[in-house]
Amino acid sequence: MKSTSYLKYAIGEIALVVIGILIALSINNWNEGLKERKKEKLTIKILTEEIDKNLQQMNEDYNNNIQILDSLTLYTKGELKKQDGYAKARFIAYVLNYNWGKFEYPTLDQELGPNRVIQNSTELSSALKALNTAHTAVDFQLNYLNELFNNQTVPYLLESGAGTGLINTMFQYNQEAQKLEALYDMESLRNILSIQQLFLFSYNRRIQMLMQQSELTLKKLREL
Numbered sequence: 001m002k003s004t005s006y007l008k009y010a011i012g013e014i015a016l017v018v019i020g021i022l023i024a025l026s027i028n029n030w031n032e033g034l035k036e037r038k039k040e041k042l043t044i045k046i047l048t049e050e051i052d053k054n055l056q057q058m059n060e061d062y063n064n065n066i067q068i069l070d071s072l073t074l075y076t077k078g079e080l081k082k083q084d085g086y087a088k089a090r091f092i093a094y095v096l097n098y099n100w101g102k103f104e105y106p107t108l109d110q111e112l113g114p115n116r117v118i119q120n121s122t123e124l125s126s127a128l129k130a131l132n133t134a135h136t137a138v139d140f141q142l143n144y145l146n147e148l149f150n151n152q153t154v155p156y157l158l159e160s161g162a163g164t165g166l167i168n169t170m171f172q173y174n175q176e177a178q179k180l181e182a183l184y185d186m187e188s189l190r191n192i193l194s195i196q197q198l199f200l201f202s203y204n205r206r207i208q209m210l211m212q213q214s215e216l217t218l219k220k221l222r223e224l
Helices: 002-076 085-096 122-159 174-183 187-223
Strands: none
Touching (some): 002 187, 085 174, 085 187, 122 187
16 A cells, blocks of 8 residues: 555656646746747848848949939930030049949848758748749849959050049049040040940849849738
């Protein structure tokens, strides 16, 4: 009888210990889940703010580059011949200095790998991958523009004696204006600006696609 009582007592003790462990595990899991949800909310907030901030910069750069493209079109069509020398010089300075931006990549890495913080949104994961691809495409196109500017435009301006003031977007001096005015009707400058026009058009299209993808990703984030 004593052995049976001891056995029952031991089983009861074991059951209490197991129940205690299960309760502790449940509380721990609940706390961990709470931490994960907080982390998820914070990640969504950071991603939303970063993409939204980027989108504002993209809009600004895109609109500025559209104006430069319009000016380049006027130049290639020869529609600025009636302008005075200083205006022509300012025009050349303006169209050569396109608005380029190394847009900040949002915090995508953790959301593109297996250990994603935002676990339950396949659509968002897909949108973030597309956003990452769009960012890469813009950078790729920008490299062409920078290569053209650094390897062709800058040497051309230096060889023609236009100086470095324009290159550093510091169009301030009348002597710079005179040198640039002399370049206005040169076929070589026209060729360089025609190539830049094509590259800038492609670059702007890439920015436009990135803007569209950013808006789509923002929509998915706000649905969570």
